[in-house]
Amino acid sequence: MLRVAVVGSGPSGVYAAQTLVQQREVPGVRVDVLDRLPAPYGLVRYGVAPDHEKIKSLQGSLRTVLEDERIRFLGHVEVGGPLLSTGRLLELYHAVVYCVGAARDRLLGIPGEELAGVHSATEFVAWYSGHPDTAAEAFDLAGVGSAVVIGAGNVAVDVTRMLARGEPELAPTDMPQPALGVLAGSGVRSVAMVARRGPSQGKFTTKELRELGTLPGVGVRVDPAELALDPAYADPGAAAALPAVARRNLEVLRGWAEQDPDGTPRAITLRFYLRPVELLGGPGGRVSGVRFERTAPDGRGGVTGTGEYEDVEAQLVLRSVGYQGVPLPGLPFDPATATVPHAAGRVLRGGRVSVGEYVAGWIKRGPTGVIGTNRPCAKETASSLLQDAGALARRELPDDPLDALRAAGLEPVEWPGWLAIETAEAALGRSLGRGSVKIPDWTGLLTAAAADRPTG
Structure with a gap:
């Protein structure tokens, strides 16, 4: 054997x-x-x-x-x-x-990453997913009106969507109760998802991208001028050479650029050709914004800096630039x-x-x-x-x-211990009037797991 x-x-x-x-x-x-x-x-x-x-x-x-x-x-x-x-x-x-x-997530390697309110998307995902290594009080969104998500992959789309969702859509999930309470009471009204390259180079899938346009009470903004910077956006020949998912993404973004999302309680803005160069500090050592340098296609699939800068307000910054x-x-x-x-x-x-x-x-x-x-x-x-x-x-x-x-x-x-955790999470959900709800801490998980062992 x-x-x-x-x-x-x-x-x-x-x-x-x-x-x-x-x-x-x-x-x-x-x-x-x-x-x-x-x-x-x-x-x-x-x-x-x-x-x-x-x-x-x-x-x-x-x-x-x-x-x-x-x-x-x-x-x-x-x-x-x-x-x-x-x-x-x-x-x-x-x-x-x-x-x-x-x-582990990758760092941006720019000044200001030590500021309060600057986190990795990995940490944010672990928090709302109930990972026991993440403290329940790791995030406080009550004083956050604007958030910036740096990255252009599916994880960036996920955290952007979660920041913009309301309690009615989150309550039926298995999200831990403390995280649900924080997100339900969130003051976030504006989320900017920012990429240093163009829309045709985004790493998100079309299905994930489209979901941003289906959120109740949320408008999606895309600047046509930023889309136009992408060589594939205006050139049918260049677009035809793109992978199918990139072509579909461009069409989704084109549709949003032609809409007027004003009047919605919350807004998601998708930005392109902006490279973060500094995280700006505000009162109490908390992040107050992100300074970006405008980039431009370099003709070889990458981007180059232009020397033009823009500051984007944010009391919460999530970096989503890959795992290690x-x-x-x-x-x-x-x-x-x-x-x-x-x-x-x-x-x-x-x-x-x-x-x-x-x-x-x-x-x-x-x-x-x-x-x-x-x-x-x-x-x-x-x-x-x-x-x-x-x-x-x-x-x-x-x-x-x-x-x-x-x-x-x-x-x-062992497996019976895991089944005992599942049973405890189902009971927790029933007590809260929800479906199964994750236990987000080590003590709770191990206590639940021990329920399968005989006493004495």
Whole structure:
């Protein structure tokens, strides 16, 4: 029997586990899926906007995999922490697949990022998604009238939409009650989503973009003059050469540029060809605005500064300019790419394959692609592991690694514990007159998980 640990229960980790147990070439594979959190599903639970029910429904297919009798979920297990090193983990399993994602956002690298009111979109998403590492009081929007979101990807669109939504649309979601209360009482009336390049180069999908135009009581503004700066906007030949999604995005933006959104209680403004150069401070050390430099196409797919500047008012600034992987103690790490060096998923140490260690997902390839991109990525890694199975399985292992984890002082949350959390979240929602509501703190999650254990 080949015993494998998969570290991370997001899509890449679950897809890796699924591939390993459903293949037929190597019989008897058993997989433990470990996660630092007591809840599974990774960014599907903690990174997908709560009003995106269709994407969140992917939890159902991930759940089916984790309920396979050949797979065991062990939450609340931190690998690389003081109780469990990567070396010790490899002693307990024939192979370890690290699927730990890219947990840190990129900085803008401009003056003023230390000001109050300046956050990463990653932190904002984690807060309204109920991630237990984010304090419930992390955001206070009562005194915020204007917000700026810097970025042009789907995450930027998500946080822009969440800032503009009202309580009636958010209450039916599983958003934690503290976050719902803050957003319901928000003073935000204007949100500007700003990109340094043109509309044809936006990284958002058309479906996400269109959603901004369907929000009740929200008008969308687009400056035709900024659209006209994009060479593909006015040139049918250049537009025809664009990918289909970019062409569709331009048509959506063109439609908004021709509308008059005045009179709506809230407004979203999409800005292009503006590069942030400084975050401006106001009273009490809080951000008061963003200074942008106007950019222009450089003819090579990039932009260049023009020396013209514009200040945009904001009491809240969210940067959404990409994710980065972070080093896991005990694993090699390439700071240039923020990934673990590998060959077809096999971890490389000093350029040589590290026997029994593998990677999949964002920590393998960088933060690229959509959720489905993780499936072929995980399959490649699992295929490499299965090719190595004969040599890996020769090593004798201790008995059930769960016993060793407990002996080390860890208290793993098994699948019944996760089901107990689900039950507690459903009960919390009923008590609030809502559907299931996430428990957003460590104490609450672990207390709920312990409900499946016998007393005494």
